[in-house]
Amino acid sequence: QVQLVESGGDVVHPGGSLRLSCAASGFTFNTFGMHWVRQAPGKGLEWVAFMHSGGHKIFYVEAVKGRFTISRDNSINTLYLQMNSLTPDDTAVYYCVKDRSPLVSWSDYFGFWGQGTLVTVSS
Amino acid sequence: DIQLTQSPSFLSASVGDRVTISCRASQGIASYLAWYQQKPGKAPNLLIYASSTLQSGVPSRFSGSGFGTEFTLTISSLQPEDFATYYCQQLYTFSITFGQGTRLEIK
Numbered sequence: 001q002v003q004l005v006e007s008g009g010d011v012v013h014p015g016g017s018l019r020l021s022c023a024a025s026g027f028t029f030n031t032f033g034m035h036w037v038r039q040a041p042g043k044g045l046e047w048v049a050f051m052h053s054g055g056h057k058i059f060y061v062e063a064v065k066g067r068f069t070i071s072r073d074n075s076i077n078t079l080y081l082q083m084n085s086l087t088p089d090d091t092a093v094y095y096c097v098k099d100r101s102p103l104v105s106w107s108d109y110f111g112f113w114g115q116g117t118l119v120t121v122s123s
Numbered sequence: 124d125i126q127l128t129q130s131p132s133f134l135s136a137s138v139g140d141r142v143t144i145s146c147r148a149s150q151g152i153a154s155y156l157a158w159y160q161q162k163p164g165k166a167p168n169l170l171i172y173a174s175s176t177l178q179s180g181v182p183s184r185f186s187g188s189g190f191g192t193e194f195t196l197t198i199s200s201l202q203p204e205d206f207a208t209y210y211c212q213q214l215y216t217f218s219i220t221f222g223q224g225t226r227l228e229i230k
Contacts, residue, residue, distance in 0.1 A: 044223050045210055045221040046221065047212075107214055109169060109212070110169055115166055116166060
């Protein structure tokens with residue numbers, strides 16, 4: 001069955017960095033677009049970043065452009081999110097999300113979500 | 124960015140009720156809209172995509188409709204497991220956005 005297991009969440013000081021990982025299994029990873037979505041405590045959902053299956057199309061929400069980098073290693077079925085210059089506004093549960101269908105031209109709807117990893121930015 | 128506004132933000136209803144949640148887009152998004160359900164402490168789950176297509180495994184009491192800027196999610200007969208928060212989402216542009224959520228609680 002499909003599994004997405006996030007890791008790397010931690011408590012970090014403002015201005016610090018963190019790298020999240022998402023280990024995928026149960027599907028052909030290199031054929032699906034992947035996303036990071038975050039949810040601040042008690043708040044709604046915010047899409048953060050997308051990487052197409054082949055890595056050629058990448059998009060970010062404006063709030064993280066220039067600070068966050070999404071990447072993937074299709075040889076080990078893993079998605080990453082490098083987060084730099086973190087601020088308290090980045091405090092959230094970060095979800096790794098798989099597109100519903102493979103090999104679409106850009107993004108599909110969000111077909112499967114991991115359980116999330118908590119990032120806390122605090123001094 | 125395209126803004127999605129859900130109404131109501133909070134809804135109190137009883138088991139067996141028919142409920143409707145609305146989602147209005149700040150500009151036309153054709154049918155590029157989905158609905159997700161999220162229960163406390165859990166990840167969201169896709170219910171409806173392309174405005175009206177039921178995701179595999181989702182009960183038929185859930186339905187979606189709309190085009191352009193006005194969309195609705197309808198639950199025909201509320202079950203105890205349906206009390207949750209619901210989000211709409213648009214994929215029309217490269218900057219994906221969600222509505223603010225509608226919290227559905229037991230009356």
